[in-house]
Amino acid sequence: MKQQYIARYLLWCCITLLCLLVASGIILFIKWPFTEQHLLETLEHVSSSEVRLKQFHKIYFPHPGYVADGITFWRKSPRGEVQLGSVRRFEARATWMALLTLTHRLQNIRLEGLRVVIPNPVPAPMNLYPSLKTSTTVTTLVADGAVLQIAARSTGGQAFQLNFPQLTLGNIEKQKSITLQTRVRLPEPPGNLAVNGRFGPMVQSDPGRIPLFGSFQLADADLGKFKAIGGILRSDGDFRGTLASCEVRGNATIPDFEVTSSGHAMPFDGKFDALVNAIQKRVTIRSISAHLLNTALQANGNIASTSGQKGETVWANIETQHGRVEDLLRLFTSSAKPAVDGPIAFQTKVVLPPGDQQFIRKVQLEGDFAISRAQFTHADTQAKLNKLSERARKSKDDSGPQQVLADVRGHVHLQNGTAILSHMVFTTPGATASGGGTYSLLDQRVDLHGKLAMQASLSKAAGGIKSVLLLPLDPFFKKKNAGAVLPVKITGTYSHPTFGVSLTGKK
Numbered sequence: 001m002k003q004q005y006i007a008r009y010l011l012w013c014c015i016t017l018l019c020l021l022v023a024s025g026i027i028l029f030i031k032w033p034f035t036e037q038h039l040l041e042t043l044e045h046v047s048s049s050e051v052r053l054k055q056f057h058k059i060y061f062p063h064p065g066y067v068a069d070g071i072t073f074w075r076k077s078p079r080g081e082v083q084l085g086s087v088r089r090f091e092a093r094a095t096w097m098a099l100l101t102l103t104h105r106l107q108n109i110r111l112e113g114l115r116v117v118i119p120n121p122v123p124a125p126m127n128l129y130p131s132l133k134t135s136t137t138v139t140t141l142v143a144d145g146a147v148l149q150i151a152a153r154s155t156g157g158q159a160f161q162l163n164f165p166q167l168t169l170g171n172i173e174k175q176k177s178i179t180l181q182t183r184v185r186l187p188e189p190p191g192n193l194a195v196n197g198r199f200g201p202m203v204q205s206d207p208g209r210i211p212l213f214g215s216f217q218l219a220d221a222d223l224g225k226f227k228a229i230g231g232i233l234r235s236d237g238d239f240r241g242t243l244a245s246c247e248v249r250g251n252a253t254i255p256d257f258e259v260t261s262s263g264h265a266m267p268f269d270g271k272f273d274a275l276v277n278a279i280q281k282r283v284t285i286r287s288i289s290a291h292l293l294n295t296a297l298q299a300n301g302n303i304a305s306t307s308g309q310k311g312e313t314v315w316a317n318i319e320t321q322h323g324r325v326e327d328l329l330r331l332f333t334s335s336a337k338p339a340v341d342g343p344i345a346f347q348t349k350v351v352l353p354p355g356d357q358q359f360i361r362k363v364q365l366e367g368d369f370a371i372s373r374a375q376f377t378h379a380d381t382q383a384k385l386n387k388l389s390e391r392a393r394k395s396k397d398d399s400g401p402q403q404v405l406a407d408v409r410g411h412v413h414l415q416n417g418t419a420i421l422s423h424m425v426f427t428t429p430g431a432t433a434s435g436g437g438t439y440s441l442l443d444q445r446v447d448l449h450g451k452l453a454m455q456a457s458l459s460k461a462a463g464g465i466k467s468v469l470l471l472p473l474d475p476f477f478k479k480k481n482a483g484a485v486l487p488v489k490i491t492g493t494y495s496h497p498t499f500g501v502s503l504t505g506k507k
Contacts, residue, residue, distance in 0.1 A: 088113025191221025208244030311354025
C-alpha cells in the first residue's frame with residue numbers, strides 16, 4: 001500500500017509539472033516576450049527617442065533571446081531629426097528558467113558598434129508609450145568598442161570623443177544606479193583610463209544631472225600631445241558627483257616632466273582636488289599640492305575652452321613659501337645650469353592659451369617674488385658681484401676673496417618670452433640697488449637700470465688713484481644714510497654681463 005501511494009504521488013507530481021510546462025509553453029507561444037515590436041516599444045520608452053532597426057530574428061537554443069541589427073535612435077528638433085545614437089548589432093539572451101518562471105530578467109546583452117552622441121542643444125525627450133511598464137532587468141551588458149561623442153558647446157568648436165575598448169555594465173534596472181567597469185582611451189592627453197564605479201539613474205532630459213561615483217587609474221598619458229610640455233603622467237584617485245559637476249581627488253606623478261623648449265626632465269608629483277564638468281569640458285582646480293624637485297608648490301585655477309579659440313586655456317594661481325629658484329628656472333631656460341641658486345617665495349598668476357606656439361612665447365605670468373641668500377652659478381657673474389660688494393662696503397675685509405650672497409625681490413610680468421621686471425630691490429653686503437628692466441628667456445639678454453646705494457663714498461669705492469680724482473665729487477653723490485648713490489645698469493647677456501655706472505645719470 002505504501003509503495004502504491006508513493007507511486008501515485010510521483011505520478012501526480014509529474015502530471016502537475018507537465019501541465020505547468022504545457023501551460024507555460026502555451027503562454028510563451030501566445031505571448032513570447034522577445035519580439036521586434038516589444039523591443040522597439042521598450043527602447044523607445046526607455047530612451048525617449050524614436051527607434052528604427054533593419055533586421056530582427058529570434059533565438060531559442062541554447063538560450064532564448066534575439067538579435068537585432070542596425071538600430072538607430074532619433075529625436076526631433078526645430079532643425080529636423082537628430083540622431084542620438086546607433087548600435088550595429090544588439091544581441092540579448094535570457095535563461096529558460098527565468099522565462100518559464102515569468103521573471104523579467106535578461107542574463108546578458110552584447111552591443112557591437114555602439115555609438116552615443118550628445119548634441120548641443122539636446123533635443124527634448126519624446127513621451128513615447130507612457131503607459132508601458134518596463135520591469136525587465138539586465139544582469140550584464142557588454143559594449144566593448146563603444147564611442148561617446150559630446151558636441152562642441154560653441155559654433156566652430158571641436159567635439160569631444162571618448163573610445164571605450166572595454167565597457168561592462170551590471171545590474172541594469174530602471175531608476176537604479178548601474179555598476180560600471182571600463183577602460184577608456186583618452187584623446188588629450190593620449191592615455192589609458194580604467195574606471196570602476198556606479199552611475200545613474202539616467203536623466204534623459206538633462207545628461208549633466210546623471211550621478212556617478214567610483215575610482216580611477218590613469219596610465220601612460222603622454223603630455224607631449226600638448227607640444228609645449230612633455231612627460232608621461234600617471235594618476236589614481238576617486239570621483240563623486242554628476243556628469244556636469246563631479247568632484248575628483250587623487251594623486252599624480254610625472255617622473256620626466258619637462259618644458260620642451262628647456263629640455264630639462266624633472267620629477268613632478270602632487271595631490272589634487274578638482275571639479276569636472278564633462279558636458280562643457282571645464283575643469284575647476286580647487287587645490288594642487290605638488291613638488292618639483294626641492295620646491296613645494298600650491299595652486300588653484302581652471303581649464304576651459306574660450307569662445308573663438310580651438311582648444312582649452314589654463315588659468316592658474318601658483319605660490320610657494322618654500323621653493324628653490326634654480327628648480328623654477330630649469331623650466332624656462334635651456335642652460336645646463338640655472339642662472340641663480342637660492343630659496344624663493346612667490347605668488348603669481350599664470351595663463352597658458354591653446355595653440356602650437358612655443359611654450360616660452362605663449363605662457364603669460366605676473367606676480368611678486370623674493371629670493372634670499374642667492375648666488376650666481378656663472379663664475380664671472382658671481383665674481384663681479386663679489387667685487388661690487390667689496391668696493392661698496394665702508395670697511396674692507398682683508399681675509400681674501402669672499403663669496404657674497406644677495407637678496408632680490410620685485411614684480412615680474414612675463415609675455416612673449418620676455419620678463420619685464422619692476423619694483424626690483426637687490427641687496428648685497430655694502431650695497432642696495434633698485435630699479436627694473438627686462439630679461440629675455442629666448443636669448444638671455446639683460447637690460448636693467450636703476451640706482452645703487454653704497455655704504456662707501458664714491459671715492460672710497462673707486463679705490464687706487466681714482467679715489468683721489470673722485471674725492472671732490474663725493475658731496476654730489478652723497479645721500480642720507482648712504483655713502484654714495486649712483487645710476488647703474490646691467491646689459492649684455494647672462495653669460496657675459498656688463499655692469500656700468502654713469503656719473504652723468506645717462507644710460
